[in-house]
Structures are given as structure tokens and as C-alpha cells.
Amino acid sequence: MGYLLTELSIGQTAQLQRTFTEADVLACQVLTHDYSPVYNPDEEVWRVNYERPIVPGLLAEGLIHQVVSEKLPGAACILLQKEVIFYHPVYTNDKITAELEVIDINKERSWVTQKVTCFNQVGNEVIRGQIVLFVLPKED
Numbered sequence: 001m002g003y004l005l006t007e008l009s010i011g012q013t014a015q016l017q018r019t020f021t022e023a024d025v026l027a028c029q030v031l032t033h034d035y036s037p038v039y040n041p042d043e044e045v046w047r048v049n050y051e052r053p054i055v056p057g058l059l060a061e062g063l064i065h066q067v068v069s070e071k072l073p074g075a076a077c078i079l080l081q082k083e084v085i086f087y088h089p090v091y092t093n094d095k096i097t098a099e100l101e102v103i104d105i106n107k108e109r110s111w112v113t114q115k116v117t118c119f120n121q122v123g124n125e126v127i128r129g130q131i132v133l134f135v136l137p138k139e140d
Ligand SMILES: C[C@@H](O)CC(=O)SCCNC(=O)CCNC(=O)[C@H](O)C(C)(C)COP(=O)(O)OP(=O)(O)OC[C@H]1O[C@@H](n2cnc3c(N)ncnc32)[C@H](O)[C@@H]1OP(=O)(O)O
Pocket: 034, 036, 038, 054, 055, 056, 057, 058, 085, 086, 087, 088, 089, 090
């Protein structure tokens, strides 16, 4: 399903929630080969600055992509730009909400710009940013 470009409007929002588990982190490490000690509960290095091991940024960002694929626009599109700031760590077993809001539509190019906000179960903003998507036309 999803929205055609002509069905999108400025201010439209969508969100999804996900809890990132230790198993998710391990699966992400296998795929990315990023075995940073900051993800490992048995390591010491993260303890000075952080409460618990951190979820890889790339994995947390995955929730943003899920909102794009499933909800807004929820149709086939191509990521053109992504700028994100990690304001607060995502910890294992945090319940994260990713919210996207349409802030610009370029009808001539079929490009849509969305504001990205992700926050955790206590309302801390963990990720803020912006993405630009090329919304592919539906086949007739
Ligand atoms: C590379 C891989 O192997 C590893 C990973 O992927 S790790 C996972 C992804 N990254 C994170 O999870 C990082 C999460 N963020 C943090 O841990 C914190 O942002 C921080 C420790 C870097 C900073 O926190 P803190 O020292 O508490 O800073 P404040 O909240 O007090 O803010 C001070 C000012 O800095 C600005 N700021 C904060 N965070 C960032 C950021 N990530 N990028 C840019 N600027 C940041 C904040 O706005 C404050 O600015 P102001 O003008 O003073 O208001």
C-alpha cells in the first residue's frame, strides 16, 4: 500500500516503536562486522560514561527506515540523504519510538524531506535528523 507522492502533505506524521535486544545487537554485529566493545556487556570501556552497553547507531537508525518502508510513505522509495545526531545513547532493551514528519515535497523530482525524531521510553530524545527520499512511481 502506502502513499503516492500526490497523497503526501506537509505535516503528515507516522511512528513505530521497537525494543532493541541483546540478540538484535549480536545480529547487527554479524552483518556489519562492528564488534566495538561499547556493545559488549562484559567489557569495561563503556562503564565510565554510560549506564549500560550501547546499541549500535546503525541498528537504532534501522527503525527510521522501517517507518519509511511501512508507513511514510510506506511505498517503494530510495534514500537520497540522511543526517542524524545521536543526542543520547540507545541502551539494550530500551523501547524506542521513531517519528517521521513530512517537511518538504518536491513534486517535480518526487523528493520528500522528512524530519526524524527518536526518543526512548522515558522521553529522552536519542536521535534527531532529517532524511530525503525519492518516492518511486507506482507501476500502472
Ligand atoms: C562507532 C560505533 O562503533 C559505535 C556506535 O555506533 S555508538 C552508538 C551511536 N552513538 C551514540 O549512541 C551516542 C549517544 N550520544 C551521547 O552519548 C551523548 O550525546 C554525548 C556523550 C556524546 C554527549 O552527551 P553530554 O556530554 O551529556 O552532552 P549534553 O547533553 O550535556 O550536551 C552538551 C552540548 O553538546 C551538544 N550535543 C550533545 N550530544 C551531541 C551530539 N551527539 N552531536 C552534536 N552535539 C551534541 C548538545 O546539544 C549541547 O549543546 P549546547 O549548545 O551546549 O546546548
